[in-house]
Amino acid sequence: DAKTTQPPSMDCAEGRAANLPCNHSTISGNEYVYWYRQIHSQGPQYIIHGLKNNETNEMASLIITEDRKSSTLILPHATLRDTAVYYCIVRSHIQGAQKLVFGQGTRLTINP
Amino acid sequence: DTGVSQDPRHKITKRGQNVTFRCDPISEHNRLYWYRQTLGQGPEFLTYFQNEAQLEKSRLLSDRFSAERPKGSFSTLEIQRTEQGDSAMYLCASSSRTGSNTDTQYFGPGTRLTVL
Numbered sequence: 427d428a429k430t431t432q433p434p435s436m437d438c439a440e441g442r443a444a445n446l447p448c449n450h451s452t453i454s455g456n457e458y459v460y461w462y463r464q465i466h467s468q469g470p471q472y473i474i475h476g477l478k479n480n481e482t483n484e485m486a487s488l489i490i491t492e493d494r495k496s497s498t499l500i501l502p503h504a505t506l507r508d509t510a511v512y513y514c515i516v517r518s519h520i521q522g523a524q525k526l527v528f529g530q531g532t533r534l535t536i537n538p
Numbered sequence: 539d540t541g542v543s544q545d546p547r548h549k550i551t552k553r554g555q556n557v558t559f560r561c562d563p564i565s566e567h568n569r570l571y572w573y574r575q576t577l578g579q580g581p582e583f584l585t586y587f588q589n590e591a592q593l594e595k596s597r598l599l600s601d602r603f604s605a606e607r608p609k610g611s612f613s614t615l616e617i618q619r620t621e622q623g624d625s626a627m628y629l630c631a632s633s634s635r636t637g638s639n640t641d642t643q644y645f646g647p648g649t650r651l652t653v654l
Contacts, residue, residue: 530580
């Protein structure tokens with residue numbers, strides 16, 4: 427079972443920041459938070475991951491709370507091409523814990 | 539394009555037929571994964587290879603399913619005696635765990651199977 431909880435859907439206006447929340451209250455110390463997204467009929471696309479520090483790359487920023495029980499993915503200037511299902515996943519990097527466990531994700535719709 | 543390729547992209551078959559899918563991972567990646575995704579659901583893990591060794595299989599992988607990675611490069615997933623419930627998107631991912639690399643999985647475009 428997925429260890430994360432996400433809202434099933436969200437809307438955002440084009441050009442605005444999209445903030446996608448994720449709850450992972452049972453996360454353990456060696457588990458990372460990963461974000462993927464899946465545009466209709468395509469394979470999941472890796473976005474970003476982090477352990478406890480905030481992370482930023484060319485696609486997004488990841489803000490993890492100090493207690494690590496929740497996080498927020500931020501798309502700073504959303505475009506129509508960001509419409510997708512976004513998955514928040516917690517995953518350990520220890521040996522024998524390779525698989526990704528996907529939940530239902532958040533369906534983000536960017537409106538013109 | 540992540541560098542992971544899958545073939546074919548679409549397959550339509552009749553119930554009872556056998557099908558085989560191929561995945562070519564990113565060339566330097568030693569780990570390869572298969573997932574299945576049905577309509578409206580997130581991907582579900584099927585199996586995982588490190589080099590040529592199959593190290594984990596999900597209970598979803600029934601006796602009709604077999605996966606191989608004979609030389610530690612490309613992989614095949616075969617489904618024998620297909621059933622309508624096998625209709626899904628089959629996704630392949632690859633990763634590399636070397637040094638401080640965090641083993642991020644990169645996915646291919648998937649093979650969509652329709653069983654009539």
